[in-house]
Amino acid sequence: xxxxxxxxxxxxxxxxxxxxxxxxxxxxxxxxxxxxxxxxxxxxxxxxxxxxxxxxxxxxxxxxxxxxxxxxxxxxxxxxxxxxxxxxxxxxxxxxxxxxxxxxxxxxxxxxxxxxxxxxxxxxxxxxxxxxxxxxxxxxxxxxxxxxxxxxxxxxxxxxxxxxxxxxxxxxxxxxxxxxxxxxxxxxxxxxxxxxxxxxxxxxxxxxxxxxxxxxxxxxxxxxxxxxxxxxxx
Amino acid sequence: xxxxxxxxxxxxxxxxxxxxxxxxxxxxxxxxxxxxxxxxxxxxxxxxxxxxxxxxxxxxxxxxxxxxxxxxxxxxxxxxxxxxxxxxxxxxxxxxxxxxxxxxxxxxxxxxxxxxxxxxxxxxxxxxxxxxxxxxxxxxxxxxxxxxxxxxxxxxxxxxxxxxxxxxxxxxxxxxxxxxxxxxxxxxxxxxxxxxxxxxxxxxxxxxxxxxxxxxxxxxxxxxxxxxxxxxxxxxxxxxxxxxxxxxxxxxxxxxxxxxxxxxxxxxx
Numbered sequence: 044x045x046x047x048x049x050x051x052x053x054x055x056x057x058x059x060x061x062x063x064x065x066x067x068x069x070x071x072x073x074x075x076x077x078x079x080x081x082x083x084x085x086x087x088x089x090x091x092x093x094x095x096x097x098x099x100x101x102x103x104x105x106x107x108x109x110x111x112x113x114x115x116x117x118x119x120x121x122x123x124x125x126x127x128x129x130x131x132x133x134x135x136x137x138x139x140x141x142x143x144x145x146x147x148x149x150x151x152x153x154x155x156x157x158x159x160x161x162x163x164x165x166x167x168x169x170x171x172x173x174x175x176x177x178x179x180x181x182x183x184x185x186x187x188x189x190x191x192x193x194x195x196x197x198x199x200x201x202x203x204x205x206x207x208x209x210x211x212x213x214x215x216x217x218x219x220x221x222x223x224x225x226x227x228x229x230x231x232x233x234x235x236x237x238x239x240x241x242x243x244x245x246x247x248x249x250x251x252x253x254x255x256x257x258x259x260x261x262x263x264x265x266x267x268x269x270x271x272x273x274x275x276x277x
Numbered sequence: 278x279x280x281x282x283x284x285x286x287x288x289x290x291x292x293x294x295x296x297x298x299x300x301x302x303x304x305x306x307x308x309x310x311x312x313x314x315x316x317x318x319x320x321x322x323x324x325x326x327x328x329x330x331x332x333x334x335x336x337x338x339x340x341x342x343x344x345x346x347x348x349x350x351x352x353x354x355x356x357x358x359x360x361x362x363x364x365x366x367x368x369x370x371x372x373x374x375x376x377x378x379x380x381x382x383x384x385x386x387x388x389x390x391x392x393x394x395x396x397x398x399x400x401x402x403x404x405x406x407x408x409x410x411x412x413x414x415x416x417x418x419x420x421x422x423x424x425x426x427x428x429x430x431x432x433x434x435x436x437x438x439x440x441x442x443x444x445x446x447x448x449x450x451x452x453x454x455x456x457x458x459x460x461x462x463x464x465x466x467x468x469x470x471x472x473x474x475x476x477x478x479x480x481x482x483x484x485x486x487x488x489x490x491x492x493x494x495x496x497x498x499x500x501x502x503x504x505x506x507x508x509x510x511x512x513x514x515x516x517x518x519x520x521x522x523x524x525x526x527x528x529x530x531x532x533x534x535x536x537x538x539x540x541x542x543x544x545x546x
Contacts (some may be wrong), residue, residue, distance in 0.1 A: 142478065142524065145517050149525035152513035157504050197451045200437065201444035209441055211504055213434045214526040216451065218480060220458035221527075225479040228463060233368050235375035238459040247386045248379035249452040250459075 097163050101274035103205050108163045109255055109275065110212065111154035113195055116265055117188050118147040119168040124185070129178045136229060140185075143222050150215055167267040182230050189223035190242055190251075191262065192216070197252035202276040220250070337443050340436045342396045343532060344450065345387040347432055349398045350539060351425050352380040354411075357403070358422075361412045369467055373422070376460045383453055397546065405541040419468045424491045426461035427481065428530065428538050431491075431498075433457060435529035458527070480524040490538050496528045 099108040121144030128137065155162050174180040196216035203209040224237040231239075243250055255275045263270060355377035358364055365373050388395045403411035403421065410417050433454035440447035462479040469477040476482065484499035486492040492499075501508045501522045508514060508522045530538075 139479075142480065142521070145521045146480070146525040149508065149514060149517055149522055152511055153503055153506065153508060153525075155513070156506055156511040193455045197448065197455055200451045201448050203441075206438040206441050207504065209437050209447075210434070210529065213437045213451070213454065214503070214528060216455055217430045217434065217458035217461075217527040218525055220455040221462035221479045224459035224462035225466065228466060234371050237372065237463040238375060238379065238456060243379065243456055243459070245378070246382060248382035248456055249386075249449070250455040252448050252452050 095268060096271040097166065097268045098271040098273075099163060099275060100161065102276070103203055103208050104158065104161045105272070105275045106199050106202055106212075106255075107154060107158055107208065108161070109199060109259075109272070110196070110215070111151065111158060111162060112166060112266075112270060113192055113258075113262065114147055114150040114154055115166050116168060116262060117192065118144065118151040119166075120170065120173075120184065120188055120265075121147055123168075123170060123175060124181055127175045129181045130176050131178060139225055139229065143185075143225075146218060146222070150218075164268075166270075169265055169267045172264065182226060185226045186223065186230060189219055189226055191258060192219040193223055194251045194253040195255070195258040197250055198254045198258065200252075202255075336439045337446050338391065338394055340439050340450070341387055341391055341446070342394070343436065343535075344433065344453070345384065345391065345396055346399065347429055347535070347539070348380060348383040348387060350401060350542060351429060352377070352384045353398070353401050354403055354421065354425060355380055357412055358418055364412055364415060364418060366415065372463055372467065376422070376426075376464075379456055379460070383456075386449075399546050400544040401542050402544045403542055408541070416468070416471055419464060419471065420487060423461065423464040423468050423486075424488060424538075426457055426464050427486070428491050428535060429457035430454060430461055430527055431494075431530035432532075432535045434527060435531055435535070437529075478524070481527065482520050483523050488538070490534065494528075494530050494534045496530075498528050499523050500526075500528060 097112075099105045099112065121140060124140055125137075125144055132140075170184075173184045193216060196212050196219065200209060200212055200216075203212060223242075227239065228237045230236065254277060255272055256277055259270055259272050355373060359370075359373055359377045403409065409421060411421055412418060433450055436450065437447065437454075440450055465477055465479050469475060476485070481492060481498045484492040484497045486498075501519060503526055509517075509519055514522065
């Protein structure tokens with residue numbers, strides 16, 4: 044049985060219910076609220092998730108679900124990192140990674156609570172490409188997730204209509220950037236890599252901003268569920 | 278004394294200046310993002326910039342000059358620090374050199390974007406009349422670096438809402454904002470290392486830190502209510518400490534709060 048990303052999702056293991064709701068979902072695609080409740084936590088030995096599209100929705104709710112999806116991915120990743128620490132992990136590394144894990148859990152639970160019935164379900168991660176016993180593999184993935192998070196929030200800001208949501212995204216993105224720099228400094232201590240030329244444009248000192256249509260395909264390999272984003276603003 | 282002498286600037290707005298702002302921004306934008314998708318969004322974005330600038334309260338210029346003033350401060354701080362012999366130990370030279378490069382380019386970007394509307398660089402005194410051995414004591418230098426970067430993060434964040442109708446400028450501000458946060462992260466880590474104070478982490482815990490004004494304010498770094506939700510009470514956070522919740526969100530500062538923080542370091546405009 045697969046674990047879902049959401050700590051709180053209850054595994055029903057009821058294939059029939061999943062099928063029924065999947066039909067309902069397909070019929071009412073576009074109504075975000077309708078898709079959430081019953082599918083949430085559905086989990087069977089048959090991998091039904093791979094052909095279920097998790098639709099993020101439209102407008103600010105769609106953007107918040109987009110953020111929620113990314114935070115689910117990050118939280119699940121660090122939870123796994125701390126559950127099976129890589130070989131030779133130092134006390135300092137453990138402290139940093141534990142803090143980051145907890146921050147991502149806070150972000151995830153915040154979005155879940157804020158979205159309420161409009162929240163997408165708990166996603167199922169796919170971390171088969173990551174070797175959790177290997178430091179370089181884990182920190183490399185952490186760097187990718189944090190930098191991607193920064194680029195995603197930076198690119199999504201302009202799509203947010205509500206000033207309150209925009210501020211909330213701003214409150215989170217700088218914490219993601221703090222994470223990114225901390226992880227990068229673990230990889231190459233005391234160098235320019237914390238905000239390296241590979242990620243911050245040298246000519247103007249800008250971090251990258253990327254729209255959902257670029258970010259989502261790049262994170263899709265880490266999620267079993269197919270994420271639908273056709274209603275997000277571009 | 279108002280170090281962000283922006284209202285004078287606002288009265289000098291003319292069509293040419295706006296044209297320069299548009300041109301400079303477009304050029305940079307096009308260079309950076311080549312996708313047709315991004316390009317397609319440009320005309321609307323610039324129409325908004327122009328319309329807004331002709332309106333009674335051209336908030337975008339106000340915000341950009343505010344940002345420029347902060348970047349002037351940061352840039353000069355690192356320029357002096359990086360060029361002061363025996364201040365920065367060899368181990369940390371690469372870090373502060375990289376921060377200095379970014380701040381210089383932030384200034385360059387904003388000056389180019391603002392053209393004739395750019396505020397002049399103030400005269401700074403980083404010792405705050407002798408209170409801080411800013412360039413003779415490395416721990417003091419790092420403490421100020423950390424304070425300026427954390428202030429920068431909070432200052433940009435405080436202005437995001439004022440750029441909500443200027444999608445392109447908002448994105449630029451966010452792209453600088455997260456770089457300031459990367460800087461803050463590493464400055465805090467170095468301060469923690471050289472001071473041996475493990476309570477200083479790359480993220481801000483509660484409203485702790487020196488100077489206090491950098492971490493407190495109307496929306497304190499210690500707050501745990503987000504979007505109307507009292508986070509310690511929500512599902513799934515039962516095992517997460519109050520302090521960790523405060524670390525998970527950075528908070529904004531108002532212009533007035535930033536002015537109060539920066540004031541002691543400004544000699545004249």
